[in-house]
Amino acid sequence: MKTKSVLFVILTMSVLFTACDEDHSVIPSGNVTTVNKTITGYTKVNVSGPFSLYVTFSNTDEIIEIEANENLHEFIIVEKQGDQLIIQLANNVSINGGNAVLNVYVTTKQLDAFYGVGAVKIQLQNDLLGDNLLVELTGASNFKxxxxxxxxxxxxxxxxxxxxxxxxxxxxxxxxxxxxxxxxxxxxxxxxxxxxxxxxxxxxxxxxxxxxxxxxxxxxxxxxxxxxxxxxxxxxxxxxxx
Missing domain, CATH: 2.160.20.120 (Pectate Lyase C-like)
Structure with a gap:
């Protein structure tokens, strides 16, 4: 009896872990909303996935605005890791159909590196002035x-x-x-x-x-x-x- 109970628990846990690993497909909703975040202390931006990133340099303001379909916000990760601002979709999330809006507007003081992976579009809204700059792009990404x-x-x-x-x-x-x-x-x-x-x-x-x-x-x-x-x-x- 105990053996059967243990096997049942193991089987249940395996199903749960398998479900966690499966892709989560989302159809974008028609309503587009904006979420604001305040993150400071980064000098690099690392973007993955089909985001459009618009960067404005300012000596006074630091703000991040995330414009997306309302039901996509919960799957968007915008956080600081070390000196990098990370922008990406949650793991195993895919967007299918609909008109997906994934725009991130960053206002910050200075950046010295941009990393774009997977059809990322990065556009500077005003002049970038500095000593050194690194740009790394892959997978049909764009920097302007x-x-x-x-x-x-x-x-x-x-x-x-x-x-x-x-x-x-x-x-x-x-x-x-x-x-x-x-x-x-x-x-x-x-x-x-x-x-x-x-x-x-x-x-x-x-x-x-x-x-x-x-x-x-x-x-x-x-x-x-x-x-x-x-x-x-x-x-x-x-x-x-x-």
Whole structure:
């Protein structure tokens, strides 16, 4: 009898744990609402999932506004971990059908790193000014805005896109998997790039270019920059446009 009871408990617990591991599918409701949060003390933002992030820099205000379908708010995680602001959906939650709204508006003082995974859209609402900036994108993510920094580092993969204006002293870039940097309106003095897999880069370079490119990846540049080192293969090329 005791053996049967123990087996029943084990079986019940197994069913419960299996249920917890299953995906939770949610159809977005038609009503869109906004939830405000106050989180401070972070310098980096890490976004996962199909969120659109809008960032405004302010010397005085710090606030986070989450605009989403009313029934999705309970599944949205916005929290601080170390020096990072984490924005993501809860584990095993998927959104199916309907018109999903997942917008996060962040007003903060300064950020030095952005991480976007899985069709994330990041847009700067005003100018980002600073010393160093890191942008890492993967899975068809997008970063757009004006950046003025001493050193910019970018790692983009999986058909991700950066659309920049502004300038830097040094721009160090890694790109793979049909990822692109668009626009001659971003200018750097020195450009170091490692590209692979049909990436296309458009920018203005005023001093030097050091480019490794493979798999039909291309750099199109304007400005007075001089190619100091190049390692090109698989139909890749560097093209001066003016």
């Amino acid at each position: 805005g004006f950046v003025q920094v001493n050193q910019l580092s970018a790692k983009i993969t999986g058909a991700s896109i950066m659309d920049l204006t502004g300038n830097s002293d040094l721009f160090n870039m890694e790109a793979t998997g049909a990822s692109n940097l668009g626009g001659y309106d971003f200018e750097t003095n020195d450009f170091i790039a490692d590209l692979d897999g049909a990436c296309n880069i458009y920018l203005t370079v005023q001093q030097s270019l050091d480019v490794t490119a493979a798999g039909a990846s291309n750099v199109y540049y304007k400005g007075s920059g001089v190619i100091t080192d190049q390692n090109l293969s698989g139909g890749s090329k560097i093209v001066k446009m003016d």
